Amino acid sequence: MVWQEDVYVIAMVTNLSEGGTIKCAKYWPDNTGDKIKIDIFGIQLDSEKTYSSFLIHQLQLTNLKTKASRQITHLQYTSWPDHGTPDPLELLMYHQYVTKAMRKHPENKLLVHCSAGIGRTGTFIALDALYRHGIKEGSINIVEYVHTMREDRMNIIQNLDQYKFLYRALYESFRATIHPFSKEKFIDEVKSVLSSDNTVNLSNLRIQFKELDSLKPVFQENEKSSGFENMTLNMTGSVLPADRIRIILSSHVKGRGTYYNAAPVSTFTMRDCVITGQYPVPGAAVDLIRLLVDQECSTLISTSPLSEVPSSIEWFYPSPRGNMIFQYRVQIDEGVKITDYVIKSTIRIKASAASDWQDVTLYEMNTWHTNDKLPLEYRPILDVVSLLHLNENVDAENKIAVLSRDGSSRCGEFCAVYNAIQQLQQDQEVDMFTIVRQLQRRRPEMISVFEEFMFSCQTVSQFIEQNPDEVNINYNHALVGENIYANA
Template sequence: MIWQENVEYVIMLTNLEEGSTIKCHQYWPNKGEGLDLGLYSIRVEEETMYAHFVIRRMTLRKKCVSGSRTVVQFHYTQWSDHGTPNPLNFVVFHRHFRHKMKPVLHPIIVHCSAGVGRTGTFIAFDVLTRCGSATDKVNVIEYIKAMRKDRMTMIQNVDQFIFLYKALFEFFRRKGGFVKREDFIKCYSDSSARETRKRIADEFNRLSSLKPEYCVDDFKMGKKYLSLNSTKSVLPVDHHLVYLTSYVRGRDSYYNAVTLSSFTRPCEFISAQFPAAGAAIDLARLLVDQESHFLVSLNPLSGISEIKDWVHEEIKNFKLGPYEIIKITQSILNTEIRKTTLKIKEKKEKTFHTVHLYECLDWNVDDVLPADTSTLINLIKQFCLDRKCTPDGPVTLISIDGATCCGIFIAVYNAIEELLQDNEVDICTIVQQLQCCRPEMISTKVEYEFCYKAVSDFLNTDNVYANI
């Protein structure tokens, strides 16, 4: 069908398996391999991973016919069959599709498992956003009726129908977009310039209006365990809350921590607060339960009473309930960063859980920003070197409330990832995605300005750019 209809682009909206059900058979080979399908052969030339989707560029050949064709597949991986995705993440996926595709005269294939629910929702969204952008109005009902004349039950249930409205709302209220690396350097290299500051301030003001509106019921767990929160003003959104799964007598399953994605991986980060009084054991549980081998503290731990023993030079091992924590190595990587390797062992288990702990030594716990952008850039650089060797498991970030400092780290990290992968960046969308999970992240203009300055300084430091 792809060959016959001269298809150049395929939108895939299902995973191969969801739960125990096979939703779609894999019709492409692994990257760098070939797949023979009778008259046709397929080879994946390039595969680019994002947090919520994958882009694959394939070469399609027909035997006995000279030449080949290029087919690009946009595979959205975060939409379950019985649910709907995050509207913003879906809009970002659609934007990448329209941004990277070239004008075509031939059909675009859109498919999920049955080809009506998720498929119908995507097609309606694509058509209505283009129609609305051109005419300033949309008619959702009439377009769905038109689709159903060609294929029955397009947009299969009420949740998908509601989601379509939410996604359209998200699309039409957003502004801005990708900034090429060279344009970013040109526009933001002098962050103190009046024009630059105004541009960033205007963008921050727009961003403030895009924050998600959560209600009291969205923070039920945080309110239930108020005594376990370092501050009562930063509570986790239940939908993104990380639960503790290990049993320890007298302890509950709650810790003020949420999951967030990097630019290229879903649930790459856990953003957590410093332990409340008597809750250091819960941080150990969090690391073990989530199989997190990296703990990044944005502030020095020597001043955090609950976990200062973790980095104390003279303490080699200590106990926290059923856990024994053993310090293996400790070194000063530079004047700003200390690295400590720990092993956490539960009494009943024979194996250890290894944790690489990075501390930012010159980012005071009372300061919203570090002294200089180089502090953050060097921390990201040092962390990335070890992360490449141990890519599995989430990275746990900790700060006074799990939002301050952590938001800046992830925003700059994700912006650097986007620049390295796509040679362009959209800091506004990066921050908006973080605020969907932690609304308190980067809540001030000075934090937002710092993100721009850090990314700009990164781009202007060729040595760091090459090493990353």
């Protein structure tokens, strides 16, 4: 069918299996460079890119009889929950990439499929068609369009939740547009804000931040009930996680509850693999240890020197014998100054009932002092990002925990820079607007003032200028303690 109908782009909106049920047979090879043969067709996987909620495969489809070949862009959305609906912003980002792929083949048909071909497929087709119609004409009629679709395919858009989701997704799509910049354009935008002879109020980045400020969600008190019920465990009462998003501690410790002021966020390439949390309040160090164990964190990032954090004395002090914190033995080695701005340590944790130790690499930004609203240098964040890219495997089983005073400030700047650099490496462009918007969906307090937004942009701009020929990290900063250079 793909060959016959001259299809060049496939939007697949299902996983191969969900809930133990096979949803779709895999019709492309497993590994880059591999080939499979299906009847008279050969299919080769030329490349694969991983994003937080979807994959992009470049497939070479060859008719073995005629020897003719065709390049197929295959985009698989992987975050549509079984018996549910996805996050609107995540699906809109996926839709943006599908649209970008279709621009190369505007005269050809787009193939959309899920499992049955009516539920998710219909929802995505309606989103695509109505969005394009709305941008062109200024108005849409969802009821009429869905009725027209059902004349061609019965029961398309299968249930009420999918129909309601279509409204939400279209609402979000018309509220704001995507703002990707090339490397060169992004640097120019940052310089235009910093230039004294430019009208700052008219800069694109300032306009973007004002738009972000109007779009970020506001969680009501009843949506943060756990935070209010555990107010003594919060560093501040103004930054509380939403109940439906917060991390729930699962390991049992006598006298302790399930609450910790922490929330998951995604990187550009991996879903929910970063935990943004506050430092534990005095007397609650065991909750931080539980967080690291429960969430299988392999990396911990402190955005402040731990010597300036009052509660750190309860859990962070190097000792060869270790320290017992409730049922956990915690050992910490002597820190090594990896760069002028970062100290590296290893935390080893072992529950009394466990047979193995859990090792957590700690990166401590030792120059971003607690009284500094923003770092005096860009290097602390860039150094840690470089160390993560070179030394750490970040995925669902090796998560990163990032700590600050309230779990929002500093964490937001770090995550924004980290995600932007990943986007640069993946797509050779950066969209700080969408990156920050997605972070604020989990933590609305992140990057709450323009200075924080600009610092994040300036840090990314510095990274690009230090890597003019390629955005892949080629780390040659003066290092102490170990060699972490990699031509990567």
